[in-house]
Amino acid sequence: MSTELAIETTGLVKVFGENRAVDGVDLAVPTGTVYGVLGPNGAGKTTTVRMLATLLRPDGGSARVFGKDVVKEADAVRSRVSLTGQYASVDEDLTGTENLILLARLLGHSKPAARDRAAQLLEGFGLSEAAGKQVKNYSGGMRRRIDIAASILNTPDLLFLDEPTTGLDPRSRNQVWDIVRAVVAHGTTVLLTTQYLDEADQLASRIAVIDHGRVIAEGTKGELKASVGSGTVHLRLRDAAQRPEAERVLSLALDATVQLDADPVALTARIDAHGSDRGAAEQAARALAELARAGITVDNFSLGQPSLDEVFLALTDKKGVAA
Amino acid sequence: MSTTTTKTELEDVALAAPDKERLSALLVGLDRPPRPSALSASLTFGWRAMLKIKHVPEQLFDVTAFPIMLVLMYTYLFGGALAGSTQEYIQFLLPGILVMSVVMITMYTGVSVNTDITKGVFDRFRTLPIWRPAPMVGYLLGDVLRYVLASVVMLAVGMIIGFRPDGGVLGMLAGVALLLVFAFAFSWIWTMFGLLLRTEKSVMGVSMMVIFPLTFLSNVFVDPSTMPGWLQAFVNNSPITHLATAVRELMAGNWPAADIGWSLGWAGLIMVVFGTVTMRLYNRK
Numbered sequence: 056m057s058t059e060l061a062i063e064t065t066g067l068v069k070v071f072g073e074n075r076a077v078d079g080v081d082l083a084v085p086t087g088t089v090y091g092v093l094g095p096n097g098a099g100k101t102t103t104v105r106m107l108a109t110l111l112r113p114d115g116g117s118a119r120v121f122g123k124d125v126v127k128e129a130d131a132v133r134s135r136v137s138l139t140g141q142y143a144s145v146d147e148d149l150t151g152t153e154n155l156i157l158l159a160r161l162l163g164h165s166k167p168a169a170r171d172r173a174a175q176l177l178e179g180f181g182l183s184e185a186a187g188k189q190v191k192n193y194s195g196g197m198r199r200r201i202d203i204a205a206s207i208l209n210t211p212d213l214l215f216l217d218e219p220t221t222g223l224d225p226r227s228r229n230q231v232w233d234i235v236r237a238v239v240a241h242g243t244t245v246l247l248t249t250q251y252l253d254e255a256d257q258l259a260s261r262i263a264v265i266d267h268g269r270v271i272a273e274g275t276k277g278e279l280k281a282s283v284g285s286g287t288v289h290l291r292l293r294d295a296a297q298r299p300e301a302e303r304v305l306s307l308a309l310d311a312t313v314q315l316d317a318d319p320v321a322l323t324a325r326i327d328a329h330g331s332d333r334g335a336a337e338q339a340a341r342a343l344a345e346l347a348r349a350g351i352t353v354d355n356f357s358l359g360q361p362s363l364d365e366v367f368l369a370l371t372d373k374k375g376v377a378a
Numbered sequence: 379m380s381t382t383t384t385k386t387e388l389e390d391v392a393l394a395a396p397d398k399e400r401l402s403a404l405l406v407g408l409d410r411p412p413r414p415s416a417l418s419a420s421l422t423f424g425w426r427a428m429l430k431i432k433h434v435p436e437q438l439f440d441v442t443a444f445p446i447m448l449v450l451m452y453t454y455l456f457g458g459a460l461a462g463s464t465q466e467y468i469q470f471l472l473p474g475i476l477v478m479s480v481v482m483i484t485m486y487t488g489v490s491v492n493t494d495i496t497k498g499v500f501d502r503f504r505t506l507p508i509w510r511p512a513p514m515v516g517y518l519l520g521d522v523l524r525y526v527l528a529s530v531v532m533l534a535v536g537m538i539i540g541f542r543p544d545g546g547v548l549g550m551l552a553g554v555a556l557l558l559v560f561a562f563a564f565s566w567i568w569t570m571f572g573l574l575l576r577t578e579k580s581v582m583g584v585s586m587m588v589i590f591p592l593t594f595l596s597n598v599f600v601d602p603s604t605m606p607g608w609l610q611a612f613v614n615n616s617p618i619t620h621l622a623t624a625v626r627e628l629m630a631g632n633w634p635a636a637d638i639g640w641s642l643g644w645a646g647l648i649m650v651v652f653g654t655v656t657m658r659l660y661n662r663k
Contacts (some may be wrong), residue, residue, distance in 0.1 A: 101633075105501075108501075108505050109504070109505060110501055110504055110505065112662065120394050130507055133505055133506060133507040134413070134507040136505065137505070138501060138502060140498045140501045140502070141498070142497070142498035143498050143499070144498040144499055144501055144502040144504070145425065145499055146430075146497075146499045147497070148429075148430050148433050148434065149426070149429055149430070149433070153429055156423060157425070157426055158502070158506075160414065160418075160422045160425075161414060161419055161422055161503075161506050161512075162410075162411065162413075162414075162506065162509055163411035163412050163413050163414045164411050165409075165411075168411070175404060176404060178400075179400045179401055179403070179404040180401075189433060199444045205502065207404070207405060209410050232564075233401070234401060237405065238403050238405065240402060241402060243405075243407040269542070276424040318658075
């Protein structure tokens with residue numbers, strides 16, 4: 056079971072007119088994990104999810120969910136997945152309770168069982184008080200919760216969450232994250248699309264970065280971060296006038312491009328420890344010593360892993376240069 | 379449908395946040411039941427249509443006020459001129475105008491399919507392992523309820539202003555039953571347009587283009603024998619004419635076997651053709 060792939064796609068393509076929305080996507084998602092699909096608006100994330108959820112027919116390549124082809128064995132796929140779309144995938148004219156009963160009935164539950172399950176989920180998701188209200192009157196966070204509740208009426212083996220926290224306030228976002236963690240802890244595989252790097256960072260164990268319909272990078276969070284360098288040094292100088300000199304010294308010591316931040320006393324540089332026999336920390340220490348020798352006063356210094364933001368920008372940048 | 383446009387948003391600050399322990403309890407247990415039968419899934423979607431009527435009862439306006447208006451308007455407008463008196467005319471007109479109104483009302487099906495299909499909830503329905511046509515059949519079941527309501531309203535108004543069919547209650551029931559079967563089948567034309575066309579307005583426009591000639595070019599208002607020959611050829615073979623004749627005769631206490639046969643035949647043909655196209659579009663949407 057653990058070696059089985061929840062999702063496997065090869066050369067997946069979807070074309071809308073002139074636009075190759077998905078242009079040869081290869082994914083391999085192991086079961087029991089949160090897999091993040093990260094990319095800007097219009098990168099092809101939603102189109103990919105819609106193909107995997109049997110809503111769109113691929114124009115090329117193949118996609119399998121738990122070994123079942125999404126076109127030829129669509130019904131077998133449907134019985135094991137749930138989708139929480141980008142827009143509320145519940146009926147806004149109906150109440151929370153009615154929505155859950157409706158969907159539970161469609162999943163084959165008897166009337167009393169559907170009613171029980173609806174009440175149970177509404178309570179668990181903190182929606183009891185809003186149960187009798189039409190969903191169109193729900194706040195953004197509540198909609199998301201009823202939406203996810205609808206997706207786990209029967210605990211699915213694979214849950215698609217398409218940008219589950221877009222437009223939510225931080226508090227509601229944290230609640231959605233807690234729900235996702237609970238679902239995964241139970242053994243469900245989650246495919247999460249997001250344009251927020253911290254969301255992928257928080258939840259996903261593996262991440263595919265998608266841009267212009269292609270996977271431009273794939274791996275664990277650590278691997279992705281390492282691919283743009285082993286670390287990032289942030290410096291704050293005491294005197295802004297010393298910054299040009301500091302930039303020169305740093306770029307020599309680290310053999311890297313130094314970035315001048317908006318703050319006139321701050322600098323950032325990436326360290327690449329892979330091509331070197333010295334570790335990132337050692338390189339940073341040497342750079343600091345060089346700065347001291349040049350008479351530059353450093354007020355504040357930090358060495359950290361690059362953030363996914365930096366990874367993302369670096370990756371999408373590279374692509375831009377290559378194209 | 380952005381959440382920011384909703385002015386009456388519920389405050390969720392007061393609501394309890396989901397509890398982690400409880401969440402994991404929710405996820406275990408529950409066995410997956412077998413998938414529902416085609417009938418059960420369709421009826422569940424029919425229930426959804428009824429819930430929508432319950433929440434937005436205004437939508438019944440077109441099956442109540444509109445038919446009443448038609449009955450009164452045509453009876454008093456044409457009655458004197460065409461049949462000598464409104465009393466005479468209503469005996470001829472009412473079954474026909476009933477057919478016309480219900481067939482006209484069917485076109486709202488296309489509009490509701492069109493507005494609904496663009497919403498996220500349809501994505502969820504389409505990812506459920508259920509009998510594929512169930513959501514569409516559910517719509518039409520909900521709509522049949524609307525047609526029943528329209529029929530009852532029109533017959534009641536008709537009786538108040540003097541409609542006295544010889545077939546009595548049984549005749550009226552038989553006529554309405556035939557009309558409902560036809561309307562259910564005929565609605566598949568609109569589900570097709572609802573899926574095919576991009577906007578609600580274009581659905582409405584196309585529906586009008588089909589409905590007006592089809593219902594007016596029939597024997598609903600007048601006997602076709604005074605029409606020019608080429609028009610008679612169309613009118614006498616129109617499904618609406620067959621249906622109107624069948625309903626009129628049933629309500630008059632007769633058994634118009636040929637026209638019933640034609641009506642059901644047309645209904646079957648329309649359903650097979652447009653039902654098939656609808657499902658093809660639905661699967662590809």
